Amino acid sequence: MAMTGVLRPGHAQVRVLDLEASIKFYRDVLGLVETGRDAQGRVYFKCWDERDHSSYVIREADSAGIDFFGFKVLDKATLDRLEADLRAYGLATTRIPAGEMLETGERVRFQLPSGHLIELYAEKTAVGNGLGTTNPAPWGASREHGIAPIRLDHGLLYGPNIAEVQKIFVDVLGFYLVERVLTEDGQTSAAVWLSCSHKVHDIAFAEYPEPGKLHHCSFLMESWESVLRAGDIMSMNKVAVDIGPTRHGITRGCTIYAWDPSGNRFETFMGGYHPYPDYEPLTWTFDNFGQGLDYPQRKLHETFLTVVT
The missing domain is CATH 3.10.180.10 (2,3-Dihydroxybiphenyl 1,2-Dioxygenase, domain 1)
Known part of the structure; x- marks a missing residue:
């Protein structure tokens, strides 16, 4: 595109x-x-x-x-x-x-x-x-130092009024909706994944009562093996891991979530499919959000919904 x-x-x-x-x-x-x-x-x-x-x-x-x-x-x-x-x-x-x-x-x-x-x-x-x-x-040599992600891939931000946020990104900035999770009543979105490219997302938002919160910044890895290697390095350095290694149902990406020394969550991420603006957005019901988050375990981890900075 x-x-x-x-x-x-x-x-x-x-x-x-x-x-x-x-x-x-x-x-x-x-x-x-x-x-x-x-x-x-x-x-x-x-x-x-x-x-x-x-x-x-x-x-x-x-x-x-x-x-x-x-x-x-x-x-x-x-x-x-x-x-x-x-x-x-x-x-x-x-x-x-x-x-x-x-x-x-x-x-x-x-x-x-x-x-x-x-x-x-x-x-x-x-x-x-x-x-x-x-x-x-x-x-080059930099790829062999530490976890060594390829690039800053996306962010997930928590705050109120994400329906209006979605309108701004779509109607003004030219993004498109790739996936969403519905609220428990099925009437509105609890979370949305938005793209300005053919990546599965460039930014995501989840509904949350407190404004301006960070859920995570995500760093792109080259392969599933590099995500697993990242997990080894986290363990060697006693990094606090939140979720993973696992695969998301939402985006189909493979992931580990962990925290930096200050409690900011970050993600090592790879994969995902390649959407285009003419694709119909994918919808997840709230009762299946656990599978969307952690596909193998089908588990909606409590920390994912509540721990932000």
Whole structure:
């Protein structure tokens, strides 16, 4: 499909309780590549196969959670158009100047009815993946350090009013609904999975009474074997694991959920099918949500519904 608007998830900024412990975790256990530190005390990371400067940013704070989630758009003209569309829809936007984040151009920020801050941007310095662009090798040394995911894949955010959130992503930003879980009464959506590409999801939302909550940021792995290897590395480093290794019914992805030292959940994820905008969305009833979450066990893990930051 032609990608002419929102391209992909671009970055997440996450709050951590102990910066040094978190740097060690994300660099040495998760295996992200540190790409910079700024005057605000933020530390920037990328996954080994990402070409832009950074996709995951951490800062020390008194509480864990997410500050904002950002998407890269095609170009500056697209950024201007989407900002105008957001304002026409009735959402206030803020322009954040280029350079406020390292190696990142102007960003357009707005708040969702779920309480989450979302950003759009068109420019970020390309630093490459260390393999070059002519006759490149399939992988380099960074792939062998820690868990070493390929890229930031998606986020799952918890908050209220996700029906309205879905409208904003579909009607304004050009996403489409891939899957949903119905509420117990079958009348509305308890959770939605949305895509701007032909990935099975680029962002997901679940209905939750408290606004602005992070369920997890997800990192893409190359294979089921690499997910299992990630589980070995988690165990070797005494990382607290939430769910998995297992397969989702929803998305068909294979997964492990675990927590960083601050209690922020992250996911090592691979697989999933390849939807297109003309596909009919898949629907899961609430009584089968357990199978949607953990297909082999058909178990709706209590932590999945209640533990957020």
